[in-house]
Amino acid sequence: MTSKTTEVIVSIKDVHKSFGDLEVLKGVSLDVRKGEVICIIGPSGSGKSTLIRCINALNDIQAGTIHVCGIDVTDPKLQKLELRKRVGMVFQQYNLFPHKTALENIMMAPTLVLNEDKETVRTRAFALMQKVRLEGKENAYPGELSGGQQQRVAIARSLAMNPDVMLFDEVTAALDPETVKEVLVTIKDLAQEGMTCILVTHEMGFAREVADHIYFTDNGVIVEHGPPKTFFTKAKDPRTKEFLSQIL
Amino acid sequence: MVTRIPGITKPTATDLPVLKPFLPRAHPVLHTSAWLAGFSPWMGLVLFLPLMLWPFASHAAGNFTIIDAFGTLWNWVPFLLKSGFLFNVIISVFAMLIGTIAGIVLGLGQISKITITRRISWFITQLFRNSPWLVLLFIVLLAFPFEITVFGVIIMIPDWMKAVIGLSLPIMANISEIVRGAIMSVPTAQWEAAESLAFSRQQILWRIILPQCFKRMIPPWMNWYAILTMATPLCSLLGVEEIITLSRQAMEAENNHPELLVPFYSFALGLFFIYCYPIARMTMYLERRYAVKI
Secondary structure (H helix, E strand, O other): OOOOOOOEEEEEEEEEEEEOOEEEEEEEEEEEEOOOEEEEEOOOOOOHHHHHHHHOOOOOOOEEEEEEOOEEOOOOOOOHHHHHHHEEEEOOOOOOOOOOOHHHHHHHHHHHOOOOOHHHHHHHHHHHHHHOOOOOOOOOOHHHOOHHHHHHHHHHHHHOOOOOEEEEEOOOOOOOHHHHHHHHHHHHHHHHOOOEEEEEOOOHHHHHHHOOEEEEEEOOEEEEEEOHHHHHHOOOOHHHHHHHHHHO | OEEOOOOOOOOEEOOOOOOOOOOOOOOOOOHHHHHHHOOOOOHHHHHHHHHHHHHHHHHOOOOOOHHHHHHHHHHHHHHHHHHHHHHHHHHHHHHHHHHHHHHHHHHHHHOOOOHHHHHHHHHHHHHHHOOOHHHHHHHHHHHOOOEEEEOOEEEEOOHHHHHHHHHHHHHHHHHHHHHHHHHHHOOHHHHHHHHHOOOOHHHHHHHHHHHHHHHHHHHHHHHHHHHHHHHHHHHHHHOOOOHHHHHHHHHHHOOOOHHHHHHHHHHHHHHHHHHHHHHHHHHHHHHHHOOOOO
């Protein structure tokens, strides 16, 4: 943790978000420094996923400010594409493009969005496949891959854009217990390489091991946060204690 | 409530909630193809049956024999095919071509981000989808000039070309709905995944969404082609030369023997069956093959 810089890369201040009459986020603030790994945990419906979807403008917010890599996400003239080039996102349901092979899935965005040279991208895509330990599966279609393999392709697909921040939205929630590990190992590798990661997760063991900071949300607010050591052992808020006692 | 449980032959009475077995059903818009493809191929022969039997029935009435009726039809067959049915095919192909191109544009308009484009596209789609085809044909035929002048060159518009335009309107509207429906059938998660990779809306639509739903559009598209082909005889009411118009003219030329009516029209019916039946079978085959797998 000493190696982390103090440059704040994602800054969320007093964010409010409602879906109709339902207020999902009721004033959430958090800062993420470059190279930091933060985990957002909490009961379902507490607004975790909504929060990270706000970071790359998949959801808009009603009040508050979000800054990502110096881009004001709440600016009405926001260049969404510029923001999303900097922020990678991995979803619970993988969401690979089913009509493209694993390699094509990875290559599509860099070639079409960043207009990079196809051969350069291909080399990088092969390297990424190796990085997520899927050498040899380059020409497989998503339908031919297991859940865990698809999710690792999805991670590689996001990494191919060379993002500054990676968002992981319950990426292991749809996986078999055996395949969860392979995905977590991939994320852990990333974290150790210094990628800034924001994870919404239910994997407490993983959060404890990898996270620099843990946020516990309930009912649209951050109830408690802290580094894993103190968070898991010295939780103060009764809601946190109850949640941890149920899940650990 | 009486529910059938698979594997149990007797109807079972139960008021418990029952999870019904999953039956892969035909696309809701494929009624026509499902009906047509449901026939056995021998149906074509059955349709020709009146052609062969009618003269027997009417034989007693006059001195026009079965041989005469057959012979007459046989003489007209090349003409009916080349100047008649061929035009039905040409009209259907061109109407489909124009209808498809316009329908794709209209369908994409229906999912446009611009509200006014979306509203107008929706309105045009609904208007032409729910109008009687014959009325559309009349309007086009009467409203369109028979010649237009482009840069001083006078271009004649033959009636069959107007018929093409008239028939392409309802096709356009229905293709528009197919395109909209197919795009809607792709999970929104695909849009989100693509958006988070910084693809533009155009790129998402053309590179990610449409390639995925293209296959799903083919069966309903073919279904509409079969419907269109079977609707081409409507043009005969407007005097466009096609098989029904020519059959009538041929019978007139043969002194309007009533014995000829059934053989001539059965021949036309048989031709339409022979042409549309394989399309319907293919449609249903592709529908099963491309059934949504997510």
